Amino acid sequence: MDSEASRVRDSEDVLSDTFFEARAADLAQRLGRGRFEHTLGVAKTAQNLARLYQVDERQARLAGLLHDWDKSYDDTGIRKRAEELALAVDPFVFEEMPQLLHGPTAAAALASAFPAIPHEVIQSIERHTAGAVGMTDLDMVVYVADALEPGREYLGLGAIRDLIGIVSLEELYLTTFRQVLLNLVERRKRIHPQTTDIWNYYIARSREATGKEPKRGTL
Ligand SMILES: [Fe+2]
Ligand SMILES: [Fe+2]
Structure with missing residues (x-):
């Protein structure tokens, strides 16, 4: 444990402006300029979404x-x-999509370096790359903020930003997840193996919430 970690005693400390600024300084060293700006944009967007959605x-x-x-x-x-962190990871992701490991590794490394960071925060970091079934409100806020922060620009983004504060947080998450998936398919990219389970779970809940069942297609 480094000296910084030993000084951080409890969750009040890690949620302080001082801790935020110290970790931002760390990130300025760890990341390139563009990625660092992205993290500041995600932090601000996540804070705004959190305020809006309690x-x-x-x-x-x-x-x-x-x-x-x-x-x-x-x-x-x-x-x-x-x-090194002894993570249990999907072998397909490990071999074929290793960049998706950066959420789980960050979560494990940060939990080890700063044990006072609340579990909810660590989990939302772990889940930001692939999403999950049973996302908490915080998980959804971070996932959505990552996709919608001001520095992002991709097809369909404007329409989702227009839904902020209009639809529920879960509907905003589902709509964002859908657009991320569409863009991956459109670009002929591989998708995370959990994507089907997550999509099926949330689309069923969305239908339950709206009471609408889409018309069945005919073959
Ligand atoms: Fe990421
Ligand atoms: Fe990100």
Whole structure:
């Protein structure tokens, strides 16, 4: 444990402005300029979303700042880090999509270096790359903030930003998840193996929430 970690005693300390600024200074060293700006954008967007949807603002701000803590590793480096942290990871992801490990490795490394960071914050960092079934409100805030922060620009983004504060947080998450998936398919990218389970879970809940069942297609 380094001296910084030993000085951070409890969750009040890690949610302070002082801790936020110290970790931002760390990130300025760990990440390139563009990625660092992205993390500041995610922190601010997560805080704003948290305020809007009654989620803990300071937890959201911290998770947003730290979510890409391990983003600067190359494929070999991130695999090595996952092994060093003894993470149980999907073999397909490990071999074929190692960059998606940066959420789980960041979560494990930060929990070890700063044990006072609340578990909820660590979990939202772990889940920001792939999403999950049973996301908490904080998990959804961080996932959405990562996709919608002001520095982002991609097809369909404007329409989702227009839904902020209009639809529920879960609907905003589902809509964001859908757009991320669409863009991956459109670009002929591989998708995380958990994507089907997550999509099926949330689309069923969305239908239950709206009471609408889509018309069945005919073959
Ligand atoms: Fe990320
Ligand atoms: Fe990110």
